[in-house]
């Protein structure tokens with residue numbers, strides 16, 4: 001006996017593709033939220049093109065783990081990244097990544113990073129102590145600088161001075177802003193726009209830094225010594241040959257892009273929630289790991305640094321939730337909308353309220369629904385590092401003081417979720 005399935009509910013954004021894309025891009029979260037409100041699988045129509053929105057963690061798991069080999073990152077998500085920094089871990093094809101991943105992934109594991117991670121505290125202490133009191137500072141840039149200094153230390157074995165880190169973090173933020181605006185847009189395939197020139201100048205600053213660290217690492221590389229991620233990349237032989245300088249540089253920049261922007265965004269959102277929830281922020285200052293972790297989890301639930309991740313099938317595929325089934329044609333994009341999953345009213349009581357305590361009593365279903373680092377073979381390779389960094393940084397920031405933020409906080413769905421217009425705030429001593 002066959003079962004009948006129905007098509008997912010649809011919303012027409014516009015009857016023309018170009019206008020539809022423009023309208024969608026102007027208010028991505030509004031359209032994604034409208035689709036999410038229709039159910040776990042819904043479709044946005046932009047002219048003849050469809051964008052499927054998944055807000056069900058089990059469907060996401062099926063796609064990304066069980067059927068991981070059937071899906072890839074769509075060109076519109078990788079081309080805007082390839083333009084400024086070249087091929088890297090994030091943009092590499094699944095085939096190339098399968099060759100490279102076994103050589104580098106072990107070096108991203110917690111145990112491999114342990115000694116570097118344990119030495120992070122002195123960098124964190126110095127940097128947090130240097131944050132001034134009583135004047136509004138660019139918190140997003142400060143978090144970007146800190147994330148960069150820690151990434152340089154843990155991944156590349158480099159102690160990056162504060163002023164250099166600030167300079168690179170600034171250019172990185174500008175470059176990623178350019179990337180974020182173009183991800184998913186048709187314009188992403190037009191690299192000659194005037195703004196691309198400015199973006200290339202920003203990228204050049206980071207490239208120069210990457211060249212320096214690669215040269216240094218090559219000189220010090222001891223084939224039998226302790227390997228960090230950069231050493232592992234230098235010694236890797238994917239497909240039997242070493243990486244060229246350009247390939248190595250692309251990977252260093254790719255790690256910065258995938259790692260720093262996201263970590264800086266996650267820390268910025270933690271500060272924003274800390275400012276609005278002083279009682280919870282005080283609890284982080286006590287440095288009890290359960291309370292810090294609850295604060296981190298709740299930040300990543302309500303304000304996930306990565307708001308969603310897109311996939312497209314290698315060939316026609318089907319997505320099924322209950323009696324709803326979507327046929328996904330070649331070239332069509334499916335977005336796993338984590339921000340939407342995390343705000344489901346059937347999963348979380350009063351989901352728009354920031355309440356770390358709920359994380360201490362969450363159910364298995366709630367726990368399983370939280371996928372801030374993605375899943376499967378192309379999920380986040382740096383998640384242990386990101387969590388270790390946040391666990392070390394947040395109590396120090398909370399001990400440094402209360403935070404006052406005067407601006408209205410609006411989400412900006414860029415490459416990572418940023419605060420629109422940047423996040424400015426003032427530390428006030430306890």
Ligand code: HEM
Pocket residue numbers: 073089090091097254255256258259260262263266305306309310372373374375377378379380381382383385386
């Ligand atoms: C709070 C911080 C972070 C968040 C929320 C985050 C989130 C994610 C997510 C959701 C993905 C998967 C995207 C997809 O499936 O298309 C991803 C991939 C990736 N992340 Fe992270 N990430 C964070 C920090 C880091 C750090 C510190 C690194 C260090 C290098 C890193 C490196 C990467 C790389 C290289 C990929 C691509 C892996 C691949 O293509 O196989 N991330 N991240």
